[in-house]
Structure formats: structure tokens, C-alpha cells
Amino acid sequence: MRRDIRIVDTTLREGEQFSGAYFSAEQRHEIVRLLDAVGVPMIEVPSPIASPETQQAVRDLCALNTRARIVAHVRCAQADVQAALATPVHGINLFYGTSTELRSYSHGKRIEQIIHDAVPLIKHIRQEGRYVRFSAEDAFRSDLVDLLTVFDAVVDAGVLRIGLPDTVGIAKPREVERLVRLCTERYPGVGIEFHGHNDTGCAIANTVAALEGGADCLDTTVLGIGERNGIASLSGLISQMYIHYPEILRRYDLTKLPLLDQYVADCVHIAIPFNSPITAPGAFTHRAGIHTKAVLNNPRAYEVLNPQDFGLVRNVEVGTRYTGRYAVG
Amino acid sequence: MRRDIRIVDTTLREGEQFSGAYFSAEQRHEIVRLLDAVGVPMIEVPSPIASPETQQAVRDLCALNTRARIVAHVRCAQADVQAALATPVHGINLFYGTSTELRSYSHGKRIEQIIHDAVPLIKHIRQEGRYVRFSAEDAFRSDLVDLLTVFDAVVDAGVLRIGLPDTVGIAKPREVERLVRLCTERYPGVGIEFHGHNDTGCAIANTVAALEGGADCLDTTVLGIGERNGIASLSGLISQMYIHYPEILRRYDLTKLPLLDQYVADCVHIAIPFNSPITAPGAFTHRAGIHTKAVLNNPRAYEVLNPQDFGLVRNVEVGTRYTGRYAVG
Ligand SMILES: O=C(O)CCC(=O)C(=O)O
Ligand SMILES: O=C(O)CCC(=O)C(=O)O
Ligand SMILES: [Cu+2]
Ligand SMILES: [Cu+2]
Numbered sequence: 001m002r003r004d005i006r007i008v009d010t011t012l013r014e015g016e017q018f019s020g021a022y023f024s025a026e027q028r029h030e031i032v033r034l035l036d037a038v039g040v041p042m043i044e045v046p047s048p049i050a051s052p053e054t055q056q057a058v059r060d061l062c063a064l065n066t067r068a069r070i071v072a073h074v075r076c077a078q079a080d081v082q083a084a085l086a087t088p089v090h091g092i093n094l095f096y097g098t099s100t101e102l103r104s105y106s107h108g109k110r111i112e113q114i115i116h117d118a119v120p121l122i123k124h125i126r127q128e129g130r131y132v133r134f135s136a137e138d139a140f141r142s143d144l145v146d147l148l149t150v151f152d153a154v155v156d157a158g159v160l161r162i163g164l165p166d167t168v169g170i171a172k173p174r175e176v177e178r179l180v181r182l183c184t185e186r187y188p189g190v191g192i193e194f195h196g197h198n199d200t201g202c203a204i205a206n207t208v209a210a211l212e213g214g215a216d217c218l219d220t221t222v223l224g225i226g227e228r229n230g231i232a233s234l235s236g237l238i239s240q241m242y243i244h245y246p247e248i249l250r251r252y253d254l255t256k257l258p259l260l261d262q263y264v265a266d267c268v269h270i271a272i273p274f275n276s277p278i279t280a281p282g283a284f285t286h287r288a289g290i291h292t293k294a295v296l297n298n299p300r301a302y303e304v305l306n307p308q309d310f311g312l313v314r315n316v317e318v319g320t321r322y323t324g325r326y327a328v329g
Numbered sequence: 330m331r332r333d334i335r336i337v338d339t340t341l342r343e344g345e346q347f348s349g350a351y352f353s354a355e356q357r358h359e360i361v362r363l364l365d366a367v368g369v370p371m372i373e374v375p376s377p378i379a380s381p382e383t384q385q386a387v388r389d390l391c392a393l394n395t396r397a398r399i400v401a402h403v404r405c406a407q408a409d410v411q412a413a414l415a416t417p418v419h420g421i422n423l424f425y426g427t428s429t430e431l432r433s434y435s436h437g438k439r440i441e442q443i444i445h446d447a448v449p450l451i452k453h454i455r456q457e458g459r460y461v462r463f464s465a466e467d468a469f470r471s472d473l474v475d476l477l478t479v480f481d482a483v484v485d486a487g488v489l490r491i492g493l494p495d496t497v498g499i500a501k502p503r504e505v506e507r508l509v510r511l512c513t514e515r516y517p518g519v520g521i522e523f524h525g526h527n528d529t530g531c532a533i534a535n536t537v538a539a540l541e542g543g544a545d546c547l548d549t550t551v552l553g554i555g556e557r558n559g560i561a562s563l564s565g566l567i568s569q570m571y572i573h574y575p576e577i578l579r580r581y582d583l584t585k586l587p588l589l590d591q592y593v594a595d596c597v598h599i600a601i602p603f604n605s606p607i608t609a610p611g612a613f614t615h616r617a618g619i620h621t622k623a624v625l626n627n628p629r630a631y632e633v634l635n636p637q638d639f640g641l642v643r644n645v646e647v648g649t650r651y652t653g654r655y656a657v658g
Contacts, residue, residue, distance in 0.1 A: 205530070305403065
């Protein structure tokens with residue numbers, strides 16, 4: 001893969017929309033430090049306009065001087081952009097709902113109004129020398145003409161990247177790949193970001209499909225926490241890259257991943273789900289007799305990820321009362 | 330979709346390979362009853378050869394006289410097939426590892442030997458008037474010539490369905506669709522089954538890709554429990570069908586799904602993972618201010634599944650101490 005592929009972790013923004021999540025200042029710092037230690041190059045934080053505390057929190061995170069760049073997630077409103085520019089963030093992730101559903105039931109704006117609001121803000125942010133991305137919220141339920149009309153305008157205004165979020169988790173991999181490819185061909189001069197919700201269980205596959213369609217920025221959260229049942233998880237995306245695109249992970253330290261997942265699980269008072277790639281308690285546990293015998297022979301028999309690469313160990317359940325039962329399974 | 334699409338639930342077989350799962354007789358009965366109430370048409374159970382208790386358990390499940398058909402998961406060995414035929418199961422799901430990895434580190438057999446073992450058993454099961462399927466374990470790491478050589482022989486022997494399991498969770502949707510389509514074209518007279526592990530987070534998307542490639546049988550377990558970090562979850566597959574292929578679910582009672590998921594979670598002593606489609610505690614919880622405002626206006630703004638269709642209610646977090654913070658998010 002020739003492009004420079006970036007994971008954008010939004011645990012502190014999307015992740016804090018998870019029911020029950022409320023990170024303390026200390027937790028936010030530790031999450032950013034761990035993300036930086038893993039090697040995630042971009043971290044999204046909430047909009048500084050939310051409150052004076054949020055503005056201070058964003059300043060504090062910028063002051064950590066991580067290798068990872070800090071970007072704020074900001075509505076297309078002048079005051080919101082000003083509040084973000086008053087902090088030393090690397091840049092601003094703008095968003096605006098473009099689907100009929102969001103235009104009707106959320107903000108009530110027409111396409112011309114969206115363009116009218118977004119374009120001057122993008123120009124202003126660029127004049128200030130900061131990075132700016134524009135996302136069409138609910139892109140996968142947006143009419144293609146509406147979507148491209150908005151993108152044409154923001155690209156023309158000098159945006160550096162456009163975002164295609166599957167806000168309601170409705171997309172399938174093939175559609176994601178197709179829409180992303182269409183945009184990479186129409187807008188060769190800008191980057192493409194994808195953000196996939198998990199309502200129908202395809203967030204990770206959709207994010208990989210976006211990568212294959214030409215996206216260069218991929219959103220994750222630690223464990224996949226977020227609104228409703230969340231988005232693509234960092235470990236899930238990494239498990240795919242590990243197998244299919246290892247060159248992307250060359251500068252990552254994957255041994256820090258279990259620590260990060262466990263830390264965030266503790267912060268939001270959940271166990272790491274059993275279905276999580278890599279860091280689930282049983283991800284490297286082998287149980288059926290046929291499996292355990294083969295794995296003791298050679299782990300490759302039933303493993304495509306090597307637990308050692310993540311600082312983990314495999315667990316072969318032999319000699320338990322289940323072995324007999326599963327000797328044929 | 331013209332084909333008759335069947336979900337095969339294997340919670341009692343694959344699911345019991347989940348670390349910590351050990352179902353009591355009462356639990357097995359209740360799981361089968363709930364699966365039957367939901368409308369799942371096929372249920373896979375462990376091999377009766379495992380122990381006299383397993384053989385009795387399989388008999389007891391058959392005696393429940395469910396609409397769902399009970400099939401046993403059986404190695405390609407004569408004694409194993411005999412033990413299964415000694416019970417009143419509807420049919421037998423045979424399997425045999427065809428990848429180099431499994432042939433080298435698991436059973437040590439060559440392709441000719443696999444065919445030599447499988448063919449007479451398939452003919453025998455058909456002579457006994459039972460259903461028989463043959464699965465090429467680890468199909469997605471198998472050499473295509475090896476795979477098709479085995480399938481050619483078992484189809485010739487009269488097998489009714491062939492299975493393509495992604496045993497190690499390495500496949501991506503595009504590859505699954507391609508291999509399934511290749512098999513539907515080469516073997517138009519038999520059904521195709523898919524079974525997808527979740528090691529890299531794509532089990533649900535891969536299972537939907539198999540459906541789109543022409544598979545007519547799709548494996549799930551309740552919550553997705555299984556070896557390592559499991560396989561496609563029943564609720565996950567149903568959430569996809571609900572949106573993209575609702576006609577498949579016409580005879581399902583989706584309001585029983587939350588009960589089933591909770592029951593199995595209790596049996597294996599876990600919470601329903603937050604990332605589960607439909608039945609996760611927060612699957613219909615809206616939190617960010619932008620989201621809650623719009624959802625109170627019209628739930629379609631941020632919902633593509635209607636919680637009422639599953640006997641559930643939405644949860645709009647307003648007036649909590651978070652509302653202010655998320656008013657801009
Ligand atoms: O700004 C974005 O790209 C994503 C916003 C968001 O969380 C979503 O649309 O789900
Ligand atoms: O028999 C099958 O199709 C599936 C066996 C199995 O559990 C697997 O290969 O992961
Ligand atoms: Cu989101
Ligand atoms: Cu399996």
C-alpha cells in the first residue's frame with residue numbers, strides 16, 4: 001500500500017458518547033499517553049465550545065506533546081470553530097448531517113445552507129494555518145447528488161480531507177468500498193476518512209473496505225465504544241492490518257494494546273467483550289480436543305495472530321473436565 | 330431472494346467450545362426451545378460419540394419435537410457416524426480439515442485419504458435416508474485444487490450440502506463472496522453452508538457476504554460464543570437481514586431474541602457485550618445532545634432498527650449531567 005494510512009482514535013470524543021462513559025482528567029491523559037505509546041498518529045477530542053472545562057481539557061491534552069496529533073470534533077458554527085482555534089489543536093474535524101433524515105429531524109438545513117455555513121469556516125481555518133477535515137454525517141443515507149454537491153464545495157474551499165461516516169451502521173463492505181472509491185477518484189487532491197458504526201455488526205469489515213477503496217484515515221475507538229453499540233475497535237482494525245496490511249503497523253508497538261484495552265474497559269466499568277479481537281480473555285484459548293492437540297503440535301493450526309506479538313500468551317485447555325467431551329469436537 | 334435461506338444455530342456445539350461454557354441438560358433444552366420460538370430452522374449439536382451422556386442428551390433434544398431440525402456435528406469416522414445414526418437426528422454435519430496447516434498439524438491425512446474416508450460415510454448416511462453435509466474445515470486456507478478435488482468427490486457421492494468454514498477467522502467479505510460464488514456455480518445441485526470465526530472482527534460481514542455469494546445455510550451462535558473469540562452472532566446476522574433481506578425473517582419471532590441472548594449470557598456467566606447488535610444494553614441508547622434532540626423529533630434520525638420490533642424500548646439520555654457536555658457533540 002503506497003498511501004500513508006492513519007488511524008484516528010476517537011475514544012475521547014465518540015467513546016465518551018458511550019452510555020456510562022465519563023473520563024476524568026487523569027483518565028484522559030492516560031488514554032492519550034497509551035494511544036501515543038501504541039503509535040496511533042491522530043487523536044480526536046470533543047469540541048472546546050462544550051464548556052470551559054472541556055476547553056481546558058483540550059489544552060491540557062495538547063500540552064502532553066505527544067507524537068499523535070490532536071484534532072477537535074467541531075460543529076459548523078463560527079463560535080464553535082473560534083473556541084477550537086483558541087486552543088493549540090493541530091486541526092479541526094468539522095461535520096454536518098447531509099442525509100434527508102438528519103436534515104429533516106436534526107438541523108433542518110438545506111444543502112445550500114450547509115455549504116453556506118461550511119465554506120467560510122474551512123477557509124478561515126486554513127488561513128489560520130490549521131488542518132481541517134469536513135465530514136458529511138450520515139453519508140450512507142445521503143442522496144449522492146447532495147453528498148457530492150457538498151463535497152465539491154468544501155474541496156473547492158480548500159478542505160484537506162473529507163469524511164464519510166456510516167453514522168447509523170447501515171452500510172455493507174461492498175457499498176463502503178464503492179462510495180469511497182468514487183470519492184477518491186473525484187477528489188484526488190484530498191484525503192478520505194471513514195467512520196463506521198456497529199449497529200449491524202459490520203463496523204470493522206466496513207472500515208477495512210474503506211481502506212481498500214482508497215481511504216487514508218480510519219476512525220476507531222478503544223474496544224469500539226461509542227453511541228449505541230459503538231464503532232470499529234482499534235484492536236479489531238489492527239488485527240485485520242496485522243494479517244492483510246502489516247506494513248501499516250510498522251511503527252506501532254502492539255504490545256501496549258492489551259494494557260490500553262484493559263485501561264479503557266476499567267474506565268467505563270465493563271469487561272473486555274469476549275468477541276474482541278486480540279485482547280478478549282479467550283482470544284487465544286483453545287478448547288475442543290481436535291484444536292488443543294493440533295495447537296500443541298503447531299499453533300498455526302488454529303491461530304492466524306501470534307499472541308506473542310501482542311505481549312500475550314496462548315492458553316490451551318487440556319486436562320480439564322471438558323477435554324474428553326471435546327476430544328471429538 | 331429466491332433461495333430458501335436457513336440459519337443453522339450451533340450454540341450447543343461451537344458455543345460449548347467457548348471457554349467457560351458447559352450447559353446443563355435443562356439449559357440445553359431451554360436454549361433449543363428459545364431458538365425454536367425465534368424460528369431458527371436448524372440446530373447443530375455435538376457428536377453423540379463423545380460420551381454416553383452426550384448420546385442421551387442428543388436423544389432428549391430430538392424428543393422435544395421442535396420445528397427446528399437437529400443435526401449432529403460428526404468427524405469422518407465410521408464409529409462416530411454410527412453413534413449419530415443411532416440417535417433420531419435429522420442429519421449429520423461431517424467435517425474434515427483440508428488446509429495444509431490442518432493436514433500437517435492436526436490429522437496428518439492426504440487429500441486422497443480424506444476422500445477415501447468421507448465418500449463411503451456419505452453414501453451410507455444417504456442410504457439410511459438422513460440429511461448429510463460435508464464441510465472442508467479451514468476452507469479459506471486450503472489450496473483451491475485440494476478443496477475442489479474433495480468437493481467434487483463428496484458431491485459425486487451424493488452429499489446434500491457442502492460447507493465452507495473460515496475456521497481461523499482470516500477471510501474478508503470479498504474473498505468469502507468469491508469462493509462461495511465459485512462453489513455455487515460449480516455445484517449447482519447442492520446447498521452451500523458458511524461458518525465464520527471472528528478472530529479479526531469480520532464474522533458477521535463475512536456471513537452476509539456468503540449469503541450474497543449464494544450460500545443457503547449460515548452458521549451462528551447466540552451472542553457469537555465459540556472457540557477463541559467466537560463466530561457470527563445470531564443477533565448480528567438478524568440485524569443485517571432485518572435491513573437488507575427482511576423476507577428471510579418473515580417467519581421469525583424477533584421479540585424472543587432478547588430473552589434468548591440474555592439466557593445464554595447467564596448460562597456462560599457473561600454480560601451481553603456492549604457491541605452486540607440489537608440486544609446490547611445500549612443498542613438503543615442515545616446520548617450526544619445532537620442525537621437526543623433529533624431522536625426525540627424522529628427516531629429514524631439515528632436508528633435503522635426499530636427497537637419495538639424486538640420487544641425493546643429506546644433510551645434517550647436527557648437531563649443527565651452529560652447532556653450539556655454533549656449538547657454540541
Ligand atoms: O465527524 C465524523 O466523521 C463522524 C461523526 C460521527 O460520530 C458519526 O457520524 O457517527
Ligand atoms: O463443520 C463446520 O462447518 C465448521 C467446523 C468449525 O467449527 C470450524 O471449522 O470452525
Ligand atoms: Cu459516530
Ligand atoms: Cu467453528
